Amino acid sequence: MSDGEFVALTAQGVSQHVVSRVRHVAAALPDALAVDDGAVRLDYAELERRAAALSSRIAAAAPSGEPVAVLLGHGAPAAVAVLAVLGTGAPVVVLDPTTPVARLRHYVEQSGTTTVVTDGSRAADAAELAPRVVRTDRALVALADDDAGGAAAGCAWPVPEDQLDSRAPAVIVYTSGSTGRPKGVVAHSESVLHDATTNGRGCYGPGAVIANLLPMAFSAGIGLLLAGLATGSAQVLFDPRTRPVSELPAWLLETGATVLAASPAILRGAVAALAPGEQLGRLTAVTTAGETIHAAEMDRLRTALGPGCTVHNRYGSSETWLIAEHVIAPGEAGPTGAVPVGRPVDGVSLQVVGEDGQRHATGTGRLVVTSRWLTDGYWRAPEATAAVFTAGPDGSTSYLTSDTASIGADGVVRLLGRVDHSVKIRGHLVEPGEVDAVLHALPEVREAVVVGVVPTDDDEGGRARLVAYVVPEGPAVQVPQLRRAVRSALPAFMVPEQVVLLEALPRTERGKLDRSALPTPPAVVVGGVAPRTDWERVVAAFVARALDLDGVGAHDDFFELGGDSLAAEALLASMASSLDVPSDVLTTGLIAENPTVAELAEALRRRRRAGRDAAVVTFNGSGSRRPLFVVAGAGGVALAFRRLAERLGQDQPVVALQARGLEGGGRPEWSVRSRARHHLAQLRQVQPHGPYRLAGHSLGALVALDLAQQLREAGEQVESLVVIDSFPPDPDLAPPALDGPLLRRAKVLASILLTGVVQSHGLGHYDRFHLQGKLLQRRYRTQPWDGRALVLVAADDPDAEARSRWADHLSGPWSMHRTGGDHTGVLQEPHVGPLADLVRAELAALDALDGRGAGAGHRSVGAA
Incomplete structure (x- = not known):
């Protein structure tokens, strides 16, 4: 084959076989880079030489015309193997090596292949799948031994170009199986090359370096590989399933990639891996498809790409290849809401099937794609093909998608979801x-x-x-x-x-x-039983308003409907301004113990007072394990530990303590030690003697620390102290309670001095306790704790570093772990789960050290 002038691929030039097109590129651009996976780097001449040699070995082994499978990693050898199979005139089935062999067997059996092309590391799996195995590594060894033939020998393809049929099956790609068992979609060379023309516009061609992150076993991946080869582009390969996405930014710079093709999920991870101010390579174009991208996410992506990069948001399917794209040029304002998939590409027309069952050029309905270049349908599945593919009188084919879309008067397509959703x-x-x-x-x-x-x-x-x-x-x-x-x-x-x-x-x-x-949602039926009394109807209205629901029923649980400690405080504030209920009754502890509308209504109706201590809330009181005592932070309510208690399990009692006077009567303590002394009395009512297990959040951790010191002074054993995102007892680390101009500080101080004395309207009462707690925190000093301790730090909080500096204040055995969320988020979903896992592991370790069993010396915990 002689060298020639490179001719760009156009829609008029797609009536040829894929291998013929790549051979033309290799003749015109022999020294240009074709593929590089970091270990193997091939120019177009070497790619063709290796593919031709391997193609001859495959043709000698595989039955003529029968599909041939390729089982290789995301690398240059896979590109050689794909081209080699196509050179025999047979269709190729690319198998994903990360997929279990049992599932791959379905693809092999359904396609009817009996030959697998692989390497030494996957030969055993290939032998399980098919009776014939062709080893790429052995083929290349034989090629090296036969180098005397020179370039001419390297181009010895087994089938002459004029015998390759451009309309014969070339690629079989299996769908995801989201609507049933995976089906094989078969495409011919002309369909593949037309897709290369639509994909390549503004992106591919000589000089372009495509960062290919898409697995070749999927339609987007094999389409990108062949489009790159057919347009004379260079491709650098990166497999995000075997390499961390955090390596992608540096890799893009190292390889000089100009075009990045990746899914939104990969782009999201790559942007998250960037350092502040860092950009994602020096890209001129990014193409993405596979799921909806929304405006905020697109804005973050474009900021990371820099001002000179064009973004192509694309839409396609295994059955159609590329259907439409929305191009956002540099400097162009991005769309609001969901980014549209744009207008149909050349050679494709789009319609929607309306409620009348007719096709319309505009409107909303099930999307229909019509083109001369669609795939041929499903391999060996004529009934499935006939169900969604329809031949037109002009030689085109229509495909009825499973997507609901709207087409505007401007021809812009917006996806609304799948029909089955x-x-x-x-x-x-x-x-x-x-x-x-x-x-x-x-x-x-x-x-x-x-x-x-x-x-x-x-x-x-x-x-x-x-x-x-x-x-x-x-x-x-x-x-x-x-x-x-x-x-x-x-x-x-x-x-x-x-x-x-x-x-x-x-x-x-x-x-x-x-x-x-997706996890199964809780089985909650809102409003299953309508409120039955005036009190229930009144309370139901307040709960619905607090949770922003249309209505709730008598037996609906406040927390199962999405309520949390902040929503509980808002609920109490709204009820306090309208209901004739004493303030010592309206406590978050009351909601924790009476979470349904009916229970809360009855508790309010009876105006429970006597014997109730609003500063103590018990969760999982019937559990048999040794209780965990947890102390709330400044302005924090005991109810905030409900999610943690749920995550620890019904068998683990959790006794939550909050500041006196925060809810109900009583003046607050004005030192950490006096608050700990108050909690000591409450603790002994629940568990008269040790060993004790203590924990605290924020200021509550310092109170728990002092409580541990006082218990030790009384001769009691404290097994462990769990510190949840708290500053250590160091005034240099704790933030000031008072800042700003002198007048402002004076007003804040005056407000703090009224803590617990004046009941503020709404939620301001809790804010006053929070400021008071910051003052107590800066005044607190104590000796290092020489007992066992576990320090948990909210890694996402701006003060995480300061809250990690406990080393000078713990002289016994201790460990520290970082967990997700910020200062308040660690006790909320979804971060409370990992936090609870760490606490549960600590409690289990204590049980193992105890040797007498988790419930030794423990009585059942009742409501305090």
């Missing part, structure tokens, strides 16, 4: 994707997905509801606030009834959202 809520058909868009627009939300939960046949009385799974941007997310934000933008029937906070959304090996792995 729609759900009817109170008679209205809801696309959860519309709710996703509202949640993603909130600065406190990093990721979110809303799903419709439909009652099963066994769920008598149940009804369809929306559940939102939210990954917070920070730890201060409040569920009622999220609901209020949705309600302000959408109708009431589109407000999620439940919000589940997660540390991350589950994803498949393709980086797509894995809906099947």
